[in-house]
Amino acid sequence: MKVLVVGGGGREHTLVWKISQSPKVEKIYCAPGNGGIAGMAECVDIKVMDFDKLADFAQQKDIDLTVVGPDDPLAAGIVDVLEQKGLRVFGPNKAAAIIEGSKVFSKNLMKKYGIPTAAYEVFENSKDAIEYLKKVSYPTVVKAEGLALGKGVIIAQNYNEAIQAVKDIMEDRAFGEAGNRIVIEEFLVGQEVSVLSFVDGTTVKPMVSAQDHKRALDNDQGLNTGGMGTFSPSRIYTPELAQYCMENIFKPPPLDFPR
Numbered sequence: 001m002k003v004l005v006v007g008g009g010g011r012e013h014t015l016v017w018k019i020s021q022s023p024k025v026e027k028i029y030c031a032p033g034n035g036g037i038a039g040m041a042e043c044v045d046i047k048v049m050d051f052d053k054l055a056d057f058a059q060q061k062d063i064d065l066t067v068v069g070p071d072d073p074l075a076a077g078i079v080d081v082l083e084q085k086g087l088r089v090f091g092p093n094k095a096a097a098i099i100e101g102s103k104v105f106s107k108n109l110m111k112k113y114g115i116p117t118a119a120y121e122v123f124e125n126s127k128d129a130i131e132y133l134k135k136v137s138y139p140t141v142v143k144a145e146g147l148a149l150g151k152g153v154i155i156a157q158n159y160n161e162a163i164q165a166v167k168d169i170m171e172d173r174a175f176g177e178a179g180n181r182i183v184i185e186e187f188l189v190g191q192e193v194s195v196l197s198f199v200d201g202t203t204v205k206p207m208v209s210a211q212d213h214k215r216a217l218d219n220d221q222g223l224n225t226g227g228m229g230t231f232s233p234s235r236i237y238t239p240e241l242a243q244y245c246m247e248n249i250f251k252p253p254p255l256d257f258p259r
Helices: 010-019 051-060 071-076 078-084 094-101 103-112 126-132 159-171 239-250
Strands: 002-007 027-032 065-068 120-123 140-144 153-156 182-186 197-199 204-206
Touching: 002 010, 002 051, 010 027, 027 051, 051 078, 065 078, 071 078, 071 094, 078 094, 094 103, 103 120, 103 182, 120 126, 126 159, 126 182, 140 159, 153 159, 159 182, 204 239
Parallel strands: 002 027, 002 065
Antiparallel strands: 120 182, 140 153, 140 182, 197 204
């Protein structure tokens, strides 16, 4: 097989490393890749959002499978574009990737299907959001709706910090279009565990758990960031917790998700 991995970060480095171990794989390309990846795959100078160039390259090289790592191209519909050109792709299509690409959509989905989630409200303008902030308890969480490279979540310790967060996101456009809407969410205390799953509409196969080093600076005093690293498996994700998650999050009753 010839495999194309789209992306150039640590996630894609890991994907290339693991894919290279398959006896079925004879050649790996990575677009755009990085210096570390270059030792295992041929790096190609194509940006992750240049879907047409990626599709042309995949067709020219007879790529058997394209694996997409970053969130942005997935949310923008790279899988749809490549599949329309007859290419085989691993990754969610645009309709499925909205779960990651829109915090408003994902929060509303959880509410609709009874999946446990922190209490929240959605706002489309800063005036209403700031008025609402007078009623909440602190700390509170202010989130840009869209993708912001793991940095669109601000934990405000008080009213003034929350107002500043709203203004930064909605008025000063710190995260661009990602701040068209915001979610103001209940602050929850505890450890965070991430568990991804393979799904096909009827079957759920969870992957191993992982836990982020979520906040920057010593003693978790800094902002949330997507770049502080992670470890796997999580020590707190016990078999009992895994069973709870399967019953209440992965497959909450009734299992009648729209198709």
